[in-house]
Structure formats: C-alpha cells, structure tokens
Amino acid sequence: MITLHELTIKKIHSLLLQKEISAFDLTKEFFDYIETKDKEINAYRLLLKDEALRQANEIDKKIAASENISFLAGVPLAIKDNILIRNYLTTAGSKMLAHYRAAYDATVIQRLKRAGAIFLGKTNLDEFAMGSSSENSAFEKPKNPLDLSRVPGGSSGGSAAAVASHQAVAALGSDTGGSVRQPASFCSLVGLKPTYGAVSRFGLIAMSSSLDQIGPIAKNVEDAAYILEIIAGKDSRDETSENFQFQARSIYERKDLRGIKIGLVKEIETSSFEKDLALSYQKSLTCLQQLGATIEEISIPHISLSLPCYYVLMPAEVSSNLARFDGLRYSPSEKAGSLKDVYFETRGEYFGPETKRRIILGTFVLSSGYYDAYYLKARLVQALIKKEFEEAFQKVDLLVWPTTPTPAFKFGEKTEDPLAMYLSDIFTVPANISGVPAVSLPIYGEGSLPYGLQFIAPHFQEAKMLNAAYLFEQTSNYGKFL
Amino acid sequence: MEKGNLINEKTIEYLSELSRIKLTPAEKQRFEKDLNAILDYVNQLQAVDTASINLDEELLKIKTDLEAAEKTEKEKLSFERDDLIDGFYDRKEDWLKIPPIF
Numbered sequence: 016m017i018t019l020h021e022l023t024i025k026k027i028h029s030l031l032l033q034k035e036i037s038a039f040d041l042t043k044e045f046f047d048y049i050e051t052k053d054k055e056i057n058a059y060r061l062l063l064k065d066e067a068l069r070q071a072n073e074i075d076k077k078i079a080a081s082e083n084i085s086f087l088a089g090v091p092l093a094i095k096d097n098i099l100i101r102n103y104l105t106t107a108g109s110k111m112l113a114h115y116r117a118a119y120d121a122t123v124i125q126r127l128k129r130a131g132a133i134f135l136g137k138t139n140l141d142e143f144a145m146g147s148s149s150e151n152s153a154f155e156k157p158k159n160p161l162d163l164s165r166v167p168g169g170s171s172g173g174s175a176a177a178v179a180s181h182q183a184v185a186a187l188g189s190d191t192g193g194s195v196r197q198p199a200s201f202c203s204l205v206g207l208k209p210t211y212g213a214v215s216r217f218g219l220i221a222m223s224s225s226l227d228q229i230g231p232i233a234k235n236v237e238d239a240a241y242i243l244e245i246i247a248g249k250d251s252r253d254e255t256s257e258n259f260q261f262q263a264r265s266i267y268e269r270k271d272l273r274g275i276k277i278g279l280v281k282e283i284e285t286s287s288f289e290k291d292l293a294l295s296y297q298k299s300l301t302c303l304q305q306l307g308a309t310i311e312e313i314s315i316p317h318i319s320l321s322l323p324c325y326y327v328l329m330p331a332e333v334s335s336n337l338a339r340f341d342g343l344r345y346s347p348s349e350k351a352g353s354l355k356d357v358y359f360e361t362r363g364e365y366f367g368p369e370t371k372r373r374i375i376l377g378t379f380v381l382s383s384g385y386y387d388a389y390y391l392k393a394r395l396v397q398a399l400i401k402k403e404f405e406e407a408f409q410k411v412d413l414l415v416w417p418t419t420p421t422p423a424f425k426f427g428e429k430t431e432d433p434l435a436m437y438l439s440d441i442f443t444v445p446a447n448i449s450g451v452p453a454v455s456l457p458i459y460g461e462g463s464l465p466y467g468l469q470f471i472a473p474h475f476q477e478a479k480m481l482n483a484a485y486l487f488e489q490t491s492n493y494g495k496f497l
Numbered sequence: 498m499e500k501g502n503l504i505n506e507k508t509i510e511y512l513s514e515l516s517r518i519k520l521t522p523a524e525k526q527r528f529e530k531d532l533n534a535i536l537d538y539v540n541q542l543q544a545v546d547t548a549s550i551n552l553d554e555e556l557l558k559i560k561t562d563l564e565a566a567e568k569t570e571k572e573k574l575s576f577e578r579d580d581l582i583d584g585f586y587d588r589k590e591d592w593l594k595i596p597p598i599f
Contacts, residue, residue, distance in 0.1 A: 101576070118580035323539040334516060341517075343586040343595055354598045355517070363519025368527075371518055376532055378516040379504070389539070395547035398555050434534050 121218020193443025200467025418467025
C-alpha cells in the first residue's frame with residue numbers, strides 16, 4: 016500500500032526506478048482513492064482512467080526494458096479543464112463547451128506526454144477561468160480540502176483541490192490574474208506563474224491573451240520546477256513564446272541568500288494587513304534574513320493601479336476572445352432563427368453571469384467614444400507599471416509580498432459583490448500586468464488556514480526566484496501542514 | 498472623466514446587442530449596477546499622468562519571428578480535419594452550414 020499523501024515527483028521517480036511500485040499500480044491506486052475522495056471534494060470534471068492506465072503501462076514497459084525515463088514518467092497529474100487533451104471533452108467550466116471534444120493536444124500536454132506524465136483527469140474551474148473561487152463553474156464547484164465550507168480559490172480551484180487532497184501529485188493551471196497562485200495559497204500549495212512568454216499557450220482556451228500563462232500547482236518548489244523544465248520553451252504555434260530554457264536543478268545552485276537583495280514594495284502597506292497575515296508575513300521576512308538576504312524598501316509608485324488596469328484590459332480581451340463561441344463551431348446549438356438570433360440566444364443561454372458581465376464590460380471599454388478613456392489609458396498605465404518594475408529590479412534581485420489579503424473565504428461570501436471578488440486578486444495581478452514570474456508558497460500565522468508568500472523576479476529569472484523559494488521552503492518548513 | 502453613472506438601461510441594451518448576448522430583465526438591472534461600480538473603481542486610472550509613455554516604443558519591442566512562422570505554416574498540424582469539423586452545428590460536406598443571415 017502506497018501512502019499517496021507522501022508522494023512527490025522525486026519520490027515517485029525513485030520508487031519507479033527501484034521497482035518498488037509500478038506506474039500501473041500507482042495510477043490505479045490514485046483512481047481507487049479518487050473514486051471515494053472526490054465525492055466530497057469535486058476537484059475533477061472528467062476522469063481519464065483508461066487512457067491513464069494505458070499510459071502507465073507504457074512507462075512500465077520502458078522501465079522493464081531498462082530504458083531511460085524522464086523525471087516525470089509515471090507521475091500522475093491533474094489538468095485544468097481549459098487545456099486541450101486530444102479526443103477528450105474540454106469544457107472550460109462552461110455550458111457553451113459542454114460537448115466540445117478537443118481535436119488536438121495543447122503544446123504543454125504534448126510535452127508532458129513525451130516526458131511520460133500520466134493525466135488522471137480534467138479539473139473544475141471558474142467558467143473560462145474567470146473568477147477567484149471556482150464558484151463560477153457551470154458544473155461542479157470544488158471545495159477546499161483544508162476546510163470544506165471554504166472555496167479552494169480560483170480559477171484553477173479544481174487543480175489546487177486535487178493536489179491538496181492528494182488526488183494528484185501536481186497539476187497544471189492557468190494564471191491570468193492570479194488563477195494559479197491564489198488557489199495554491201488557499202490550499203497550502205506552491206503555485207507558479209512563469210514569465211509571460213516562458214510557456215506556450217497553444218491549446219489553452221484563451222481568456223486574455225496578453226496576460227494568460229500556464230503554470231504548475233505542486234506540493235513543493237522542486238515539483239513545480241520539474242514541471243516547468245518540461246513545459247517551458249519556444250513553440251512556433253504561440254508567437255509570444257520565447258526561447259527560454261529552464262533546468263530544475265538550478266534551484267539548488269545557491270545554498271543561502273547571502274548577497275541577495277530582497278525588496279519590499281512600500282506602496283503595499285503592511286499596516287493594512289489583517290493580524291494573522293501580518294504575523295505570518297513578519298515571520299517570513301525574519302526567515303529570509305536568517306538565510307542571509309538583505310531586505311530593503313523600494314518603490315513601485317503605481318503598483319496599486321495594476322488591478323484597475325487589469326479590469327479594463329482583461330475584459331476587453333475577453334470580449335474579443337469569446338466572440339468565437341457563436342453556437343455554430345464548437346458545440347452544436349439547438350437554437351433556431353436567423354444567424355443573429357442563434358448568436359444572441361446561444362450566448363444568452365450558455366454563458367454564465369460572470370462571463371456575460373466581463374464580455375459586456377469589455378465591449379463597453381472598447382466601444383467608440385470610450386476606447387481612449389479606458390482601454391488606451393489602461394495600456395498606458397500598464398506600460399508605466401512595467402517600467403517601474405524594471406526600475407525596481409535595478410535595485411533589488413527579488414521582490415516579496417503576500418499572495419492574498421485573506422485566507423480561503425467561505426462559499427457564497429463574495430458572490431453577490433463582483434468588485435469584492437475582484438479585490439481578492441489585488442496582490443497577484445501586478446505580476447500579470449508586468450509580465451514577470453511569481454511563485455506563491457504557503458505561510459502560516461497563528462490560525463489554521465494558510466496564507467501565501469510570493470517571490471517575484473525579473474523576466475525569465477525563474478531560476479533565481481525558485482532557488483530562493485526553495486531555500487525559504489526548506490527553512491520555514493510549512494509543507495508539513497498539509 | 499464625467500461623474501455619475503456612465504451606464505444606464507439604454508447602454509446595457511446597446512451593449513447586449515453589440516456583444517450578441519441576450520440578457521434577461523433581471524440581468525440587465527444587475528449589470529447596470531455592477532458595471533457602474535466597476536467603472537467607478539477603474540476610473541482612478543484617469544488621474545495618472547502617462548504623458549511620458551510612448552506605446553509605439555512598446556510595440557516596437559515585440560519581435561515577430563517570420564522564419565518560425567513560415568516553418569509553422571509548412572508543418573503538418575497534428576489534428577485531423579474531421580475532428581475539428583465534428584464540432585460543427587451543421588455541415589454540408591466539409592463546410593460549416595449556418596442559418597440565413599437575414
């Protein structure tokens with residue numbers, strides 16, 4: 016009997032190589048567990064049992080033949096249901112795509128398949144990845160395994176819930192405004208948003224193309240790094256992807272943080288933090304100092320405007336990206352009448368309230384007469400914020416601040432007030448607006464619910480960022496809480 | 498930017514038309530309130546001095562890799578045409594069949 020709770024990518028790799036378990040048995044064990052456990056968690060939208068067991072068998076054959084296997088071979092992963100896996104339903108949490116079957120693999124899926132990873136299933140999310148609690152899913156709403164009365168965060172809530180309840184070793188999510196880091200923080204996990212351009216989005220159902228990034232949710236920094244190594248890099252099918260190579264072993268390069276300057280952004284006022292967050296944050300800073308880092312205050316004057324910027328740019332792109340869901344091409348519609356009637360009726364019926372709200376808002380900010388005042392102005396402020404980030408990184412190596420202002424909130428707590436829900440992304444959005452990488456790690460105050468600490472680095476400096484995060488994780492030792 | 502509510506019932510009607518989304522009367526009311534609150538929040542952007550920013554410069558930083566793009570054109574896609582067409586609402590041979598425009 017394998018203890019699923021203790022499994023990490025590294026552990027699975029060594030168990031497989033030592034032939035203490037087979038990939039097939041391991042995969043089967045996960046499905047047996049999911050069968051009962053997920054009734055209470057609702058992490059998965061779709062299970063891929065037959066295909067997963069077939070994949071696992073292939074890995075076992077390779078091991079038996081003493082072929083070289085990658086670190087991710089035989090590792091059971093959960094995939095957010097807005098990432099395409101060929102031949103399987105991909106709903107993006109929307110009734111609009113309830114019957115849509117993916118015709119091809121996303122590039123990240125292709126790369127993980129090549130590395131031998133096993134896909135256990137597709138996880139629940141906010142419709143089209145729009146939300147911060149997963150409550151906007153048109154289907155099952157995943158729960159927070161740490162407290163079932165609370166949300167797991169969003170939009171990659173199902174992915175985080177699956178990993179935190181040990182129904183997968185790690186998962187893929189997508190992060191447009193914090194959708195990987197915020198659920199990771201709510202579920203006491205590590206969530207990584209790579210630099211914009213580090214990972215191809217080909218095969219990710221687009222929400223806001225200038226901000227979307229795919230990233231891993233894992234139990235520790237090492238596992239997140241192993242996944243990033245496989246999925247990162249240039250892909251000719253995503254013009255924004257860069258020739259970026261990342262090696263997981265780079266996270267062990269430094270043994271301490273001596274000589275590393277960590278910046279605290281003075282515009283993020285710690286005096287406004289709730290008590291337990293202030294406490295956990297202070298403990299984290301002490302830990303970083305013990306590791307040898309120098310901590311200094313710096314300024315990113317317009318950082319607090321990242322969120323208002325985001326709520327102009329993102330809906331504008333949403334309104335354009337979601338125009339393709341016309342009821343004609345991706346899911347058959349039963350609506351009749353003229354072409355316009357079909358559009359009107361299908362989109363009215365099959366989009367959920369938050370999706371409609373953002374499309375309508377996006378249509379407004381792009382409309383003639385308001386374009387300059389909203390969309391263009393937001394682009395200008397975004398450029399200004401990017402510049403200020405660049406200037407900050409001339410003074411310090413890394414930045415840190417919390418991931419969320421509160422721990423996981425209760426179901427229904429913010430559903431009536433969209434602006435209150437949006438404000439829960441206030442600390443995650445700046446990394447998307449400026450395109451820099453960020454990783455969230457669990458931290459704790461006195462309460463039983465985790466917060467998150469983010470490490471933020473200059474573009475494509477994931478190695479330095481994850482090295483520091485790894486050292487912090489080893490010293491703070493919060494992983495034990497899960 | 499002008500004070501007061503930017504969005505009224507008529508604007509919502511118009512946006513619903515433009516974005517091809519049918520809204521129920523309850524949704525119209527709700528979105529009118531929500532959009533005004535959100536726009537009120539994002540209006541703080543108006544106060545920022547962005548005179549020093551030149552977006553053209555930003556755009557020039559974006560490089561297009563024409564060689565890679567050409568290579569992609571030539572590469573065979575990994576999907577079967579039928580798999581894509583299977584999702585269609587209605588088809589005539591390999592074409593998407595749509596209802597009349599008028």
